[in-house]
Amino acid sequence: MSEDTKVQAELRTSFGKGFARRLRAAGKIPAVIYGHGTEPVHVALPGHQVSLIIRRANALLELDIEGKQQLALVKDVQKDPVHQIIEHIDLLVVKKGEKVSIDVPIVVTGESAAGTIVNLDAATISIEAEATHIPENIEVSVEGLEEGAHITAADVVLPKGSTLVTDGEVLVVAIAVPAAPVEDEEEAPAEEAAAADEAAAE
Numbered sequence: 480m481s482e483d484t485k486v487q488a489e490l491r492t493s494f495g496k497g498f499a500r501r502l503r504a505a506g507k508i509p510a511v512i513y514g515h516g517t518e519p520v521h522v523a524l525p526g527h528q529v530s531l532i533i534r535r536a537n538a539l540l541e542l543d544i545e546g547k548q549q550l551a552l553v554k555d556v557q558k559d560p561v562h563q564i565i566e567h568i569d570l571l572v573v574k575k576g577e578k579v580s581i582d583v584p585i586v587v588t589g590e591s592a593a594g595t596i597v598n599l600d601a602a603t604i605s606i607e608a609e610a611t612h613i614p615e616n617i618e619v620s621v622e623g624l625e626e627g628a629h630i631t632a633a634d635v636v637l638p639k640g641s642t643l644v645t646d647g648e649v650l651v652v653a654i655a656v657p658a659a660p661v662e663d664e665e666e667a668p669a670e671e672a673a674a675a676d677e678a679a680a681e
Contacts, residue, residue: 483528483531483532484532484538484539484540484541485541485543486524486525486528486529486532486540486541486542486543487525487542487543488510488522488523488524488542488543488544489507489522489523489545490520490521490522490544490545491509491521491522491523492521499566499567502523503526503564503565503566506525506526506527507523507524507525507526508523508524508525508526508529508530508565508567508568509521509522509523509566509567509568510522510523510524510567510568510569510570511567511568511569511570512542512549512551512570512571512572513569513570513571513572514571514572514573515572515574517572520544522542522544524568526565529565529568530565532553533553533556533565533568535615536582536583536584536615536616537552537553537581537582537583537613537615538552538553539551539552539553539573539610539611539613540552540553540570542570549572550572550573550574550575550610550611551570551571551572551573552570552571552573552579552581552610552613553568553569553570554569554570554571555568555569556568556569557569573610574610575610575611576609576610576611577609577610578607578608578609578610579607579608579609579610579613580605580606580607580644581605581606581607581608581613582603582604582605583603583604583605583606583613583614583615583616583617584602584603584615584616584617585599585601585602585603585604585616585617585619585635585651585652586616586617586618586619587599587618587619587620587621587652588618588619588620588621588622589620589621589622589623590621590622590623591621591622591623591624591625591628591654592623592624592625592626592654594626594656595624595625595626595654595655595656596654596655596656596657597621597652597653597654598652598653598654598655599651599652600649600650600651600652600653601632601645601649601650601651604617604632604635604643604644604645604649604651605643605644605645606637606641606642606643606644606645607641607642607643607644608638608640608641608642609640612638612640614638614641617635617636617637617638619635619651619652621652621654624654625654626654626655626656627654627655628653628654629650629652629653629654630650630651630652630653631647631648631649631650631651632645632646632647632648632649632651633647633648634651635651
């Protein structure tokens with residue numbers, strides 16, 4: 480665990496939209512921690528620090544709740560659709576060594592063969608990984624791949640200790656050739672006619 484994921488959480492006993500608004504005005508984010516058969520715990524988190532941490536997918540927080548340490552995985556972030564202000568965060572209790580199922584973003588690396596395009600069919604895949612070793616993303620190389628090449632979930636190289644949850648036959652990346660623009664096809668006969676005119680003139 481890195482220092483930037485250590486978060487001081489305050490227990491909160493007041494609820495409701497009005498209280499949540501006051502919390503956010505004070506630079507804090509309302510959150511609830513649940514899981515492992517425990518009663519949900521309502522806390523307030525430091526807004527700026529947590530906003531930076533949750534930019535990473537599947538962020539893991541090392542919470543300090545009144546002196547008690549608790550690992551928690553960010554499961555859901557609710558944002559205001561207009562202002563994109565974080566309104567609430569759901570956190571899942573996890574234990575060191577425990578495996579959790581998460582959706583991990585796919586990042587395409589490399590360049591496919593000249594003239595081809597890369598279609599990303601699955602932006603994420605589901606894997607099971609140890610709670611303290613969750614990858615931020617999984618890289619898939621398309622270096623030199625030709626038209627018609629496919630990469631399925633089963634082809635993706637997973638981080639050590641992780642196992643695939645997504646169906647192995649799910650298409651992740653497909654290499655194709657872009658369709659010719661319509662206007663190019665219309666211009667072709669005109670170019671051929673011009674070439675024929677030049678040939679006749681000679």
